[in-house]
Amino acid sequence: MPHQTPHFHFVDELSKASRKLRTLFDARVKQLGLTLARARTLMLLDRREVLSQKELAEELEIETPTMVRLLDGLEKQGFIERRGVEGDRRVKQVVMTAQGAELAKDVNHLAQELRAEFLRDINDKDLLKTIDVLRAVNLRLGDLIERG
Amino acid sequence: MPHQTPHFHFVDELSKASRKLRTLFDARVKQLGLTLARARTLMLLDRREVLSQKELAEELEIETPTMVRLLDGLEKQGFIERRGVEGDRRVKQVVMTAQGAELAKDVNHLAQELRAEFLRDINDKDLLKTIDVLRAVNLRLGDLIERG
DNA sequence: TGATAATAGTTAGCATGCTACTCATTATAT
C-alpha cells in the first residue's frame, strides 16, 4: 500500500470523525425522539430565542431546504412553532414550544456530557489549536465553494 | 448569547468542515459522474486492488449496507465489478474495470489538488497535530459507539 | 408607476449515512 500524505489523512480522519459523532449522538438522543441535526437546531434556539428559518440555516451553515425539513420534523413533534411576522409576509419566525424549551435543556446537558466524554483525553492546548485549524479550513472551504 | 465552550466549538467546526468538504468535493467531481463517497471507494481500490465488500466497508469505516449501495452505483456506472470468490460463496470481491482504473487516476489527481488548495494556509506542524487529535477522537468515539 | 431583481420559504429528486432485518453460506460445538 502506497504511503499516504498528511493531507489525505486529514480528510480521512475528518470524515470519519463526523460520521462517528453523528452515529454516537443519534444513539444517545434517540430516546428523546431526537437526532443530532434536530438537537443542534433546538440548542441554537435555546441560545437565541427567536430566529427566522433563513437565520437558523445560516447560523448552522446548512441550506434552507435542509432546514425546512428539519423544522417540519420538529414542528410535527411539537417542539417548535412557525410564526408569520408582521411587516414581511415572506418571513417565518421559529420559536420553541414549552415542551421544546424543556427538551432543549435536557439536550444541552446531555450534549455537554457527551462532548466531555469523547474529548476526555485531549488536552486544552491541542483542542484549541485543532479548533483554530478547523476554523481556518472552514473559511477556506467556504470561499472555494462560493467561487464555484 | 451565552458563551460557548471549546468542546462545543470543536463539534460545531468539525460538523461544518465535513459538510463543506463533501459539498466542494461533490461539485468538483460531478463532471466525472462521481461523488465524494464513490471517489473514496475508487481511491481505496486504486491503492489496494482487490477487496471484499466487507473489507472495503471496514477500511472506510462505514456500514456494509452503505457500501452495498455505493457499489451498486459504481457497478451500474461500469467502474467496478463484483466477483464471487472460490472457497467461500458468501464473499464477493470488488475489482475496478479498466474504465474505473482510468478514472481512479484522474480522481486521485483531482483530490490531491483540492486538498492542497483548501489546506494551503495550514502549516505542517499544526496539520499533524490536528490529525493526531482527530485520530484520538476517532478511537474514543469508536469505543463509545461499541459500548452502546 | 410598473417592470424587473432579489429574497424567504417550499417542493422534488438524488446521494449517503444509519439501524433492523433477512437470506445463504460457513464455522463451531455437542
Next chain:
DNA sequence: ATATAATGAGTAGCATGCTAACTATTATCA
C-alpha cells in the same frame, strides 16, 4: 453428524445533506 453460531451480502425504511426548480412577497430602478 447435526444443531447452532457467526459471517457476508443484501433489502427496507428513515434522516439529513445537496442542487434545481417554483411561489409569493418585497425591493429596486428606469
